[in-house]
Amino acid sequence: MWELIQQNRRKSLVLFFLMGCCLVLLGYLLGASYLGPNGGMIGISLALIIWLILSLISFFAGDSIVLGISGAQEITPDIHPQLFNVVEEMKIAASLPAMPKVYIIDSAAPNAFATGRKPETCAIAVTAGLLARLNRDELQGVVAHETSHVVNRDVLFMTFAGIMLGSIVLISEVFLRGLWYSGGSSRRYRSSSDRGGGQGAAIIAIVAIIFAILAPILAQLLYFAISRRREYLADASAVRLTRYPEGLASALAKIADSDEQLPRANKVTAPLYIVNPLKREGEKLSDWTSTHPPISERIKILRGMAQGAGYLDYQQSFSHVTGNATLIPASGLKDTAAVPVRIASSKSAVEPSEKSLKRGVGDLVRAMNGFLFLTCACGLKIKIPPDFKQSSLPCPRCRRELQVPTAELATVAVGIEAASTEATYVRKSDGWESFQCACGKNLQLSPAFKGSKIVCNSCGKSTTIVSSETK
Amino acid sequence: MAVLLVLLGILVLVVIWLVGMYNSLVGLRNQVKNAWAQIDVQLKRRHDLIPNLVETAKGYMQHERGTLESVTNARSKAMGADSVGDKAKAEGELSGAISRFMLVVENYPDLKANQNFLALQEELTSTENKIAFSRQAYNDQVLFYNNKIQMFPSSIIAGMFNFQQSDFFELEDKGDREAPKVDFSQK
Numbered sequence: 001m002w003e004l005i006q007q008n009r010r011k012s013l014v015l016f017f018l019m020g021c022c023l024v025l026l027g028y029l030l031g032a033s034y035l036g037p038n039g040g041m042i043g044i045s046l047a048l049i050i051w052l053i054l055s056l057i058s059f060f061a062g063d064s065i066v067l068g069i070s071g072a073q074e075i076t077p078d079i080h081p082q083l084f085n086v087v088e089e090m091k092i093a094a095s096l097p098a099m100p101k102v103y104i105i106d107s108a109a110p111n112a113f114a115t116g117r118k119p120e121t122c123a124i125a126v127t128a129g130l131l132a133r134l135n136r137d138e139l140q141g142v143v144a145h146e147t148s149h150v151v152n153r154d155v156l157f158m159t160f161a162g163i164m165l166g167s168i169v170l171i172s173e174v175f176l177r178g179l180w181y182s183g184g185s186s187r188r189y190r191s192s193s194d195r196g197g198g199q200g201a202a203i204i205a206i207v208a209i210i211f212a213i214l215a216p217i218l219a220q221l222l223y224f225a226i227s228r229r230r231e232y233l234a235d236a237s238a239v240r241l242t243r244y245p246e247g248l249a250s251a252l253a254k255i256a257d258s259d260e261q262l263p264r265a266n267k268v269t270a271p272l273y274i275v276n277p278l279k280r281e282g283e284k285l286s287d288w289t290s291t292h293p294p295i296s297e298r299i300k301i302l303r304g305m306a307q308g309a310g311y312l313d314y315q316q317s318f319s320h321v322t323g324n325a326t327l328i329p330a331s332g333l334k335d336t337a338a339v340p341v342r343i344a345s346s347k348s349a350v351e352p353s354e355k356s357l358k359r360g361v362g363d364l365v366r367a368m369n370g371f372l373f374l375t376c377a378c379g380l381k382i383k384i385p386p387d388f389k390q391s392s393l394p395c396p397r398c399r400r401e402l403q404v405p406t407a408e409l410a411t412v413a414v415g416i417e418a419a420s421t422e423a424t425y426v427r428k429s430d431g432w433e434s435f436q437c438a439c440g441k442n443l444q445l446s447p448a449f450k451g452s453k454i455v456c457n458s459c460g461k462s463t464t465i466v467s468s469e470t471k
Numbered sequence: 472m473a474v475l476l477v478l479l480g481i482l483v484l485v486v487i488w489l490v491g492m493y494n495s496l497v498g499l500r501n502q503v504k505n506a507w508a509q510i511d512v513q514l515k516r517r518h519d520l521i522p523n524l525v526e527t528a529k530g531y532m533q534h535e536r537g538t539l540e541s542v543t544n545a546r547s548k549a550m551g552a553d554s555v556g557d558k559a560k561a562e563g564e565l566s567g568a569i570s571r572f573m574l575v576v577e578n579y580p581d582l583k584a585n586q587n588f589l590a591l592q593e594e595l596t597s598t599e600n601k602i603a604f605s606r607q608a609y610n611d612q613v614l615f616y617n618n619k620i621q622m623f624p625s626s627i628i629a630g631m632f633n634f635q636q637s638d639f640f641e642l643e644d645k646g647d648r649e650a651p652k653v654d655f656s657q658k
Contacts, residue, residue, distance in 0.1 A: 082593055092513075093604035
């Protein structure tokens with residue numbers, strides 16, 4: 001595993017270096033064509049300064065920018081205990097030093113991504129649509145894929161490669177547009193004022209224009225090559241973590257099945273996701289210009305892993321399906337003597353219908369926004385918004401009067417020390433409960449809530465939760 | 472003079488390299504220990520969960536007293552076990568009892584509709600997974616550590632400072648041959 005990361009790093013560094021060369025060359029040519037023969041160095045330094053600034057921004061704020069753009073919202077374990085558990089399982093399997101933060105994206109399109117420069121501060125975000133569609137094993141496969149991105153340092157690398165690509169695109173775009181608008185006049189001016197080096201300058205200008213057109217394309221192809229390779233590797237690592245290739249395979253199949261688009265993904269954030277959120281499954285031709293390998297191929301490789309769940313098995317299946325020679329270098333394979341596939345966890349195989357799927361997404365989003373769920377004796381599930389103030393309501397179906405779990409004020413503890421004016425709330429049962437924070441907002445407790453404190457998400461005050469048994 | 476300086480420089484580099492290698496070996500050894508502790512954490516978590524689970528299920532499963540009792544008994548046995556061999560065996564039996572219990576649960580739709588029970592079941596499933604994954608991670612760490620100890624050049628330092636190889640977590644080696652066929656690694 002560790003050799004794999006090293007090898008991965010080396011190969012990516014080569015590609016990274018090539019992109020860097022693109023950037024430097026571009027800077028040189030543009031500088032030379034605008035400012036004359038001595039302008040090359042100025043051009044290079046300008047290009048590098050742009051790259052440096054963009055890098056610094058992404059290094060210090062990249063995670064929050066990406067999470068912000070995607071509309072991800074951090075969740076607590078009680079909103080979706082299973083997702084939390086699955087993330088923790090993968091944290092253990094991958095020996096991550098700390099628990100990743102867990103985010104849910106309010107979208108019906110199934111997708112997921114990971115961010116974080118280093119394993120200590122990573123975050124994993126999944127969409128509500130993904131959670132509603134996948135069963136436990138599939139979710140585990142997806143989370144394992146994302147965890148692998150973090151462990152293999154893909155996030156760090158793709159961010160920097162993306163920044164370099166961005167700088168190249170930015171510089172050549174500015175140059176070409178500038179040329180377009182000021183084109184005629186400046187060229188006439190230059191040709192009349194050129195004396196000795198006229199020939200040379202003209203050649204440099206032409207080369208610069210050609211390169212400014214080609215560089216972004218070239219850099220993009222390099223970038224895509226890195227990205228695709230890393231997707232395969234993350235699949236391989238995910239299988240090794242979960243020991244269960246079918247989980248990820250059927251998750252990918254389900255994701256490929258949905259037509260839903262992720263509206264908040266864009267070109268910059270696309271490579272971070274588990275499947276490309278922008279393009280639908282395409283023909284062979286688009287392979288070269290895609291950040292992700294075709295889903296069908298990824299599934300075929302995973303399902304071809306008959307014997308085991310090690311890197312060796314993935315490698316064999318990979319070369320069998322794609323006809324390509326190697327994905328994982330021999331040095332990374334030697335520790336995988338025999339990695340047996342585990343059996344599926346027993347879960348009902350009933351696939352959610354379209355309707356229940358939509359309902360699942362809706363419920364999840366409501367739970368994130370502080371809704372309360374009541375189940376009437378007639379079986380109807382009633383969703384109560386957080387600002388509902390009455391203490392009871394009739395069931396819309398059977399007219400039975402239902403008690404809204406008392407939205408009473410959390411009693412402000414009259415502590416021995418006046419300094420600790422922290423509110424406490426005593427649980428009455430193990431079911432869903434809600435209480436009112438000092439600021440007036442209703443907070444809920446799920447049956448799975450285990451902590452001793454809950455922090456109000458509107459006023460930020462924390463309330464101590466005392467379970468009825470300990471009291 | 473220059474030769475002396477060069478020699479001194481080389482010496483300093485060698486010392487730095489030795490210290491770095493030694494530290495990385497210590498770090499790896501600690502990681503192995505930490506991975507081992509993680510297994511214990513998860514086992515303890517499972518012990519803590521079982522009373523709640525049995526309590527919730529009791530009301531629904533009047534006719535399955537035997538299954539519930541076997542889970543409770545296996546738990547107390549696992550908690551009381553002292554030696555590593557006994558512990559591995561008792562935990563194996565507990566795993567078996569829990570998976571039998573989970574199968575029986577499928578026959579009780581009322582129980583499966585109970586929110587509280589579902590939450591507990593998810594916790595238990597997850598804990599079982601975490602136990603399996605922590606073992607897996609432990610073995611990965613041990614493999615890496617052992618490789619480092621055996622391979623040149625780190626093997627020199629390992630030999631000098633007496634770094635011992637760690638054992639893999641394999642049930643067969645811990646006196647679990649006669650126990651019912653429950654393989655942790657396949658869970």
